[in-house]
Amino acid sequence: MSHTLRVGIIGMGGFAGSHHTTVARLEERGALKLVCTCDPRAAEFGSEREALRFAARGVRVFNDYRSMLDACAGELDYVAIPTPIHLHAEMHEAVTARGIPTYLEKPPTLDHAELDRMIAADTRARKSSMVGFNFIxxxxxxxxxxxxxxxxxxxxxxxxxxxxxxxxxxxxxxxxxxxxxxxxxxxxxxxxxxxxxxxxxxxxxxxxxxxxxxxxxxxxxxxxxxxxxxxxxxxxxxxxxxxxxxxxxxxxxxxxxxxxxxxxxxxxxxxxxxxxxxxxxxxxxxxxxxxxxxxxxxPFDGLEENHLAFGRYLRGEIPRPATxxxxxxxxxxxxxxxxxxxxxxxxxxxxxxxxxxxxxxxxxxxxxxxxxxxxxxxxxxxxxxxxxxxxxxxxxxxxxxxxxxxxxxxxxxxxxx
Ligand SMILES: NC(=O)c1ccc[n+]([C@@H]2O[C@H](COP(=O)([O-])OP(=O)(O)OC[C@H]3O[C@@H](n4cnc5c(N)ncnc54)[C@H](O)[C@@H]3O)[C@@H](O)[C@H]2O)c1
The missing domain is CATH 3.30.360.10 (Dihydrodipicolinate Reductase; domain 2)
Incomplete structure (x- = not known):
């Protein structure tokens, strides 16, 4: 795995917007490279796409996460999932089915039985997913x-x-x-x-x-x-x-x-x-x-620290994700x-x-x-x-x-x- 990790982000607004800003900053430092993103409302994020310089950075934008994965799965080291809670399980399922680990926003799900299914699904990924509890x-x-x-x-x-x-x-x-x-x-x-x-x-x-x-x-x-x-x-x-x-x-x-x-x-x-x-x-x-x-x-920037820590785990520098x-x-x-x-x-x-x-x-x-x-x-x-x-x-x-x-x-x- 190269030093620069290749990332996809599902979602563009709400807290997904914060993931985009963090990943763009880490891309400038050579730690990450945003390959693709998606949102059913992608067309509504014109000014954000411009501010984040998607065109210059070569970021591919999709309306649907399945089309994004079909097109880009082979290029991704991990996928961030900062989307509504009730969509986490199906998105985690689709990403890990392709062998890719996820940076899944907290809470992973609030249904204990669904969590058990997600734990089982996660074993198909090359590495464990991380859940985005900021402070660990x-x-x-x-x-x-x-x-x-x-x-x-x-x-x-x-x-x-x-x-x-x-x-x-x-x-x-x-x-x-x-x-x-x-x-x-x-x-x-x-x-x-x-x-x-x-x-x-x-x-x-x-x-x-x-x-x-x-x-x-x-x-x-x-x-x-x-x-x-x-x-x-x-x-x-x-x-x-x-x-x-x-x-x-x-x-x-x-x-x-x-x-x-x-x-x-x-x-x-x-x-x-x-x-x-x-x-x-x-x-x-x-x-x-x-x-x-x-x-x-x-001083502590939760998102930045967690993306960096997950990267260290994916590159094999530390034994496990924080959560x-x-x-x-x-x-x-x-x-x-x-x-x-x-x-x-x-x-x-x-x-x-x-x-x-x-x-x-x-x-x-x-x-x-x-x-x-x-x-x-x-x-x-x-x-x-x-x-x-x-x-x-x-x-x-x-x-x-x-x-x-x-x-x-x-x-x-x-x-x-
Ligand atoms: N770690 C933190 O400090 C922190 C802070 C805030 C929110 N969160 C977490 O982030 C997650 C998202 O919360 P939010 O308030 O930003 O939610 P939100 O409803 O604003 O959704 C975030 C984005 O996901 C997009 N989205 C919805 N359906 C989608 C789909 N089918 N495909 C692709 N994108 C889709 C939305 O359009 C939106 O742009 C939640 O799990 C929340 O708990 C974490």
């Missing part, structure tokens, strides 16, 4: 996980993820699948937990995964309450508790509701220290003996069990939700009364919103043996049984 390649993250594994902080006792990224109502109308449970009868399950902030959920499973650096925790049991503030089919607010096979418990509170600045903190509680990791690589270690340690991460399809299984299982446990998605009580117009953006947000306290009480003490009157029923405790109920639960949630 961060050097400061990997160094901290090595310290966790060495036992320096003592045994891991638990962890929490608090992540609130307020999104305006229009966020859910930007495409045909945002906030949807099903599209064309296919499982999408788009949400903050499975998609928008799935990076951080995957990170929590990475921190607590043993025995090696590239290990993700196995899920033993899950209890969850799913809510919505926005008028969407799926959930925009998740409270989830997961018991891991290792014996410790993780709590997650994630939401796209609310207003004001976004926050996201990954916390790992160990016998001798509490570790807090904020995206951007700011690490705070509070030792039980009173010492504290702060580490600032280096494989198999490594994504704990996240997908956790997400599916959270839906099964909650059984339904309850509206956040209307008297707690108010419209807030962001004057600068001229966008409509939904503020939730006392939200920060509800999140904090859940993460620190396990107080479920249902105890505060958000809904009447609690989520049931479910285990991986409940996964066969997943399809029926999602269809019932979507009112399509």
């Amino acid at each position: 390649v961060e050097r400061s993250r990997q160094a901290l996980k090595e310290r966790l594994l060495s036992g320096e902080f003592g045994a891991i006792r638990g962890g929490t993820l608090g992540a609130v990224w307020p999104r305006p109502s229009e966020y859910f109308t930007r495409n045909g699948w945002s906030g949807r449970l099903l599209v064309d009868g296919r499982i999408v399950l788009d949400s903050c937990f499975g998609n928008t902030m799935a990076h951080f959920v995957h990170n929590m499973l990475f921190w607590t995964g043993t025995p090696g650096l590239y290990s993700w925790a196995e899920i033993a049991a899950v209890r969850a309450e799913l809510y919505r503030a926005h008028g969407i089919e799926g959930a925009d607010t998740f409270f989830v508790e997961a018991d891991l096979v290792s014996g410790c418990t993780l709590r997650f509170a994630l939401s796209l509701a609310g207003s004001g600045p976004g926050t996201s903190t990954e916390t790992v509680i160990c016998d001798r220290a509490v570790l807090k990791y904020a995206v951007g690589g700011q690490i705070e270690i509070s030792w039980k003996d009173g010492r504290s340690e702060r580490i600032s991460g280096e 494989t399809l198999e490594d994504s299984r704990p996240l997908v299982v956790l997400n599916d069990l959270a839906h099964i446990s909650s059984g339904s998605i309850a509206p956040i009580p209307a008297h707690l939700v108010s419209h807030e117009l962001d004057a600068k953006e001229q966008k409509d947000y939904l503020a939730v009364s006392d939200f920060a306290r509800v999140v904090d009480q859940f993460l620190s003490r396990g107080v479920w919103p249902s105890y505060l009157g958000w809904r009447r029923d609690n989520g049931e405790v479910v285990t991986p043996s409940d996964l066969p109920r997943f399809g029926a639960v999602v269809r019932a949630m979507a009112g399509r049984l």
Whole structure:
């Protein structure tokens, strides 16, 4: 394999546009060469094609990914798939059937049974596909996980993820699948937990995964309450508790509701220290003996770092991609069990939700009364919103043996049984 890897990108707009910009930059540095791209709306991307100098770079453009693969498969070292979630499996299937590995955007799928089929399909490719969870390649993250594994902080006792990224109502109308449970009868399950902030959920499973650096925790049991503030089919607010096979418990509170600045903190509680990791690589270690340690991460361009790391793997310089399809299984299982446990998605009580117009953006947000306290009480003490009157029923405790109920639960949630 030559130094310059030859790439195809399925999709041209949305996050595929960011892949194009990154690949163009890496092409200038001689690391990658974009051979081809496609989008059913290719004709609408005239200005992008010009700005990215497709003609001068000799990039072939197609309307359909199958025609693109028929014409160009022999010239491709890998194909990036940054397209809607419910199209990932069929695109991954078509690419790997030609022996080509993929850079598949996260989440690979949110259906555990489909993930199993994708894992099997991936074995036909020359090398493993990589799933685009941005943050596993961060050097400061990997160094901290090595310290966790060495036992320096003592045994891991638990962890929490608090992540609130307020999104305006229009966020859910930007495409045909945002906030949807099903599209064309296919499982999408788009949400903050499975998609928008799935990076951080995957990170929590990475921190607590043993025995090696590239290990993700196995899920033993899950209890969850799913809510919505926005008028969407799926959930925009998740409270989830997961018991891991290792014996410790993780709590997650994630939401796209609310207003004001976004926050996201990954916390790992160990016998001798509490570790807090904020995206951007700011690490705070509070030792039980009173010492504290702060580490600032280096500037980090997730897409660029991940394309470069995948390239190093494809050239045989490193043994594995940062996240494989198999490594994504704990996240997908956790997400599916959270839906099964909650059984339904309850509206956040209307008297707690108010419209807030962001004057600068001229966008409509939904503020939730006392939200920060509800999140904090859940993460620190396990107080479920249902105890505060958000809904009447609690989520049931479910285990991986409940996964066969997943399809029926999602269809019932979507009112399509
Ligand atoms: N890693 C990250 O930080 C990050 C950030 C945002 C989005 N994403 C992921 O990227 C993926 C795409 O998300 P998005 O919001 O950009 O979606 P999107 O709906 O905007 O779609 C992206 C592009 O795919 C194209 N597309 C749709 N159907 C196609 C088809 N049949 N063939 C070829 N192209 C097709 C669309 O026209 C669009 O140009 C998702 O998996 C999402 O989770 C990742």
